[in-house]
Amino acid sequence: MTSWLAGWDTQRSLRIDDWGAWWAAVTRPLALGEFAAIVVTGLLAWGLTARLQRKWVGAGGQPGIVLGQRGVDGVLFPLLWLGLAWCARLVWLRWDDHAPLMRLALPMLLALAVIRIGVKVLQAAFPDARGVRVLERSISWLVWAVWVLWVIGLLPVVLQEASDISWKVGSATLTLRKLIEGVINVGIALLLALWLSSALEARLLRSAHGSELSLRKMIANALRAVLVSVAVLLALSAVGIDVTTLSVLGGAIGVGIGLGLQKLAANYVSGFVVLAERALRIGDQVRVDGFEGRITDIRARYTVIRNGSGSESVVPNETMVTQRVENLSLADRRVWQSTVVGVEYGCDVDRVQRLLREAALSSQRVLREPPPFVGLSAFGADSLEFTVGYWMNEPESGSLGLRSEVNLAILQALRANGIDIPFPQRVVHQAVAPGPAPAAPA
Structure with a gap:
C-alpha cells in the first residue's frame, strides 16, 4: 500500500x-x-x-x-x-x-x-x-x-x-522497507482471514441449535486457525521471505511447547476434543468441581459455565477432559431435583405425602410426567423426614429458584393444614451441688 x-x-x-x-x-x-x-x-x-x-x-x-x-x-x-x-x-x-x-x-x-x-x-x-x-x-x-x-x-x-537500511539474516538480506512491507502485508492478510472466518462462523452458527452448535463451533475454530496460518504464509511469501527459513523458529516453538507451554497446548487440544466428541455441548447443565451451571461457550482454550445467579466460571478445557464432569442434561433435558422436609411424629403420613406432592406440582417447571415422588426417607431424632423428588425442565434457567419455589409451597401447605415442622429439642438436667450441713440446735 x-x-x-x-x-x-x-x-x-x-x-x-x-x-x-x-x-x-x-x-x-x-x-x-x-x-x-x-x-x-x-x-x-x-x-x-x-x-x-x-x-x-x-x-x-x-x-x-x-x-x-x-x-x-x-x-x-x-x-x-x-x-x-x-x-x-x-x-x-x-x-x-x-x-x-x-x-x-x-x-x-x-x-x-x-x-x-x-x-x-x-x-x-x-x-x-x-x-x-x-x-x-x-x-x-x-x-x-x-x-x-x-x-x-x-x-x-x-x-x-x-x-x-539492511542487515543479513543467514544467507538472506533484509531491509527495513521489506520488513515494513512484510508487517503491513501480514496485517492485511490477517484482517482478511479474520473477516472471512467471522463471516463463515456467523453463517455456521446462525441456524445451529442443540447438538449441532458444538460441532459447528469446532468447525468454525478450525477454519479460523487454518485461514490465519495460510494468510500469514502467503503474506510472507509475497514479500520475498523464504518460508523454509521459519523451520528453525518452528523447532524453537516446538521445544517451548514441550518445556513450558504443554498446559496451554493441552488446553487447546482438549478444546477440539470436547467439541469433536460432543459429550459436552453448549447449553448443557453441568457440575464441575462443585460449580453447577449451564455451558454458554466453548472456546479453544477454556469453557464458560454460567450458573443461575449470573456468576460465570472459566474452566480450562484440560479439566473438562481429564477430570470428572457431571452432565445433567447429556442424554435427557430433564433434570432430577429433590428436597427434604421433617414433620412431627404424630401426623398422618398419607396426608403429608399428598400435601407434599401437591406442593411440588404447584410449580410450572415441575414435570407432570413422570410425576413427583414423595417418600418417608428417615426416622429422625426429632421428626419424620420426607424426601420430595421431582423432574424439572429448562435446566439452563437454574435450579435454585425452583427449589425455593417448591420449598415455599411446602411450607405454606403444612402451615395451612396445622402440621408442624419440629425443631430440635433437648432435655437439660441441672445438678444441684450439696451445700454445707445445717448447724445443730442450741
Whole structure:
C-alpha cells in the first residue's frame, strides 16, 4: 500500500509538496466543482448504503461488518464512496488535467476504508477481548500517519531511507522497507482471514441449535486457525521471505511447547476434543468441581459455565477432559431435583405425602410426567423426614429458584393444614451441688 501511494498518479497531478501550485489550483473556480463532486458522491454512497441497510434489516438480517448498525458505520460506505469518487475523478480528468482536491480526497477515503475494515473485523473476531481498543487505535494512527507522510511529500523519502537500511539474516538480506512491507502485508492478510472466518462462523452458527452448535463451533475454530496460518504464509511469501527459513523458529516453538507451554497446548487440544466428541455441548447443565451451571461457550482454550445467579466460571478445557464432569442434561433435558422436609411424629403420613406432592406440582417447571415422588426417607431424632423428588425442565434457567419455589409451597401447605415442622429439642438436667450441713440446735 505504501509503495502504491508513493508513486500514485505523479505524472498527471501536481506535486504534493509544491504548496504554491497547490494553493493556485485549489483557489481556482474549477475547485468548487471538484468539491461538489466529492460531496455528491458521498451523499450518493450514503443513500445507497442506507437503502441496502433498510432492506437487509427488513429481511431479518443481523448487523455485520459490511453494513454495521446504521449502514454508515459499516465497511461498505467508505468503499462505495471511494469507488464513486474514483469514477468521478476519471470523468473529471477528461477536460481538466489537474484535480488536486480529488487527488487529496481519494487517499483520505482509502485511509478511512482501511481503518473501518480493521476496526470492524477486530470487533467481529474478538468481541470480548480487552486489547481490541488498543489495536483499533494503533491501526488508525498508523494509517493516518502514512496519509500525512504522503500529503507532505515525505513518504517516498522515508521509503528510500528504509531501503538503505539492511542487515543479513543467514544467507538472506533484509531491509527495513521489506520488513515494513512484510508487517503491513501480514496485517492485511490477517484482517482478511479474520473477516472471512467471522463471516463463515456467523453463517455456521446462525441456524445451529442443540447438538449441532458444538460441532459447528469446532468447525468454525478450525477454519479460523487454518485461514490465519495460510494468510500469514502467503503474506510472507509475497514479500520475498523464504518460508523454509521459519523451520528453525518452528523447532524453537516446538521445544517451548514441550518445556513450558504443554498446559496451554493441552488446553487447546482438549478444546477440539470436547467439541469433536460432543459429550459436552453448549447449553448443557453441568457440575464441575462443585460449580453447577449451564455451558454458554466453548472456546479453544477454556469453557464458560454460567450458573443461575449470573456468576460465570472459566474452566480450562484440560479439566473438562481429564477430570470428572457431571452432565445433567447429556442424554435427557430433564433434570432430577429433590428436597427434604421433617414433620412431627404424630401426623398422618398419607396426608403429608399428598400435601407434599401437591406442593411440588404447584410449580410450572415441575414435570407432570413422570410425576413427583414423595417418600418417608428417615426416622429422625426429632421428626419424620420426607424426601420430595421431582423432574424439572429448562435446566439452563437454574435450579435454585425452583427449589425455593417448591420449598415455599411446602411450607405454606403444612402451615395451612396445622402440621408442624419440629425443631430440635433437648432435655437439660441441672445438678444441684450439696451445700454445707445445717448447724445443730442450741
